Amino acid sequence: PASEADAAGRKPKKLSEIVVGFSQTGAESSWRIAHSKSIQEEAEKRHVQLLFADGQNVHNNQVNAVNGFITKGVDVIVIAPQESVGWKPTLKEAKRAGIPVVLTSRGVDAEEDLYETVMVADFVWEGRRAGEWLAKQTNGNARIIELVGTPAADVAVMRKTGFAEAIAKHPDMKIIASQSGDFTRTKGKAVMETLLAAHKGEINAVYAHNDDMALGAIQAIQAAGLKPGQDIQVISIDAVKPAFEAMMEGKLNATVECNPLHGPLLFDTIDKIVRGEKVPKRTIVPGQIFEREQAAAAIGSRPY
Ligand code: AHR
Numbered sequence: 001p002a003s004e005a006d007a008a009g010r011k012p013k014k015l016s017e018i019v020v021g022f023s024q025t026g027a028e029s030s031w032r033i034a035h036s037k038s039i040q041e042e043a044e045k046r047h048v049q050l051l052f053a054d055g056q057n058v059h060n061n062q063v064n065a066v067n068g069f070i071t072k073g074v075d076v077i078v079i080a081p082q083e084s085v086g087w088k089p090t091l092k093e094a095k096r097a098g099i100p101v102v103l104t105s106r107g108v109d110a111e112e113d114l115y116e117t118v119m120v121a122d123f124v125w126e127g128r129r130a131g132e133w134l135a136k137q138t139n140g141n142a143r144i145i146e147l148v149g150t151p152a153a154d155v156a157v158m159r160k161t162g163f164a165e166a167i168a169k170h171p172d173m174k175i176i177a178s179q180s181g182d183f184t185r186t187k188g189k190a191v192m193e194t195l196l197a198a199h200k201g202e203i204n205a206v207y208a209h210n211d212d213m214a215l216g217a218i219q220a221i222q223a224a225g226l227k228p229g230q231d232i233q234v235i236s237i238d239a240v241k242p243a244f245e246a247m248m249e250g251k252l253n254a255t256v257e258c259n260p261l262h263g264p265l266l267f268d269t270i271d272k273i274v275r276g277e278k279v280p281k282r283t284i285v286p287g288q289i290f291e292r293e294q295a296a297a298a299i300g301s302r303p304y
Contacts, residue, residue, distance in 0.1 A: 013274040016047040021069030025082040026057035028183045029212040030240040034304035035260035042263030059083040066090050070097050076270050080105040083152035100273050104262050107154045119283045121258045123158035129256050129289055130235050131166025140170035142205040145195050146178040147188050149209035159209045181213040188213030192220035208236040211243035218251045241302050247295035257287035
């Protein structure tokens, strides 16, 4: 019944009656921009008042934003955490204030009872799938540059783990250098320039933890007089539209999909939470791999 309070003392509410505070990492990648857009558009569609805080890729900005949401007394807090650690005191504070927290796109290193639910992709699977693909493509013979995402994010750790697991089965596949490009195109390019110069003639593959870094790396490979997609095989993760364009130009070989369109699922979940219904602790958003041969046929139906 609408008048009954739940165990935390919350009265059931409708989506159109609530205020949601959303702390986003920033706008580091095409994926992230699609993620923000999906959540903002869905909020508007469902008449939810959304307070959007752009963390500019700084962990402390996000902590401050969430503390601000708690002080304001919003109904639900949504966090897409730039970094996985350092969230416990803030999450405890939200819990003490009776404000449910929903995590989207990345997880946190904290006890599960400090948040309601987390919606993410299977990041270990993504890394493993990329590694398996590269093993097949190179007949298990690859000298690889790995462009790592933000090191303090669970997604980067897990994509690294999955890939390492897959290539460990192939003694002639070696990571020559592994460095962070912070999930951005600019840093992916800069890091690739340095690593290509340091390992001239040695590299035949790049594994980037996201498409943006791969697209930056492709520019660096071309600037070094090499052909990305031929001299150097390039595989990344996300499957954003610019990656499909690069595949159609023959410069990117494959991308593993990580779907950023969390808006509909997020607000279905928040709807249940504010009505006092139970939600699963974790929802895995599924993905698939796309190779460049599929790009032309698939690009028209890519939603992001
Ligand atoms: O958390 C998901 C990752 O963050 C995406 O793969 C990446 O592009 C983004 O910045």
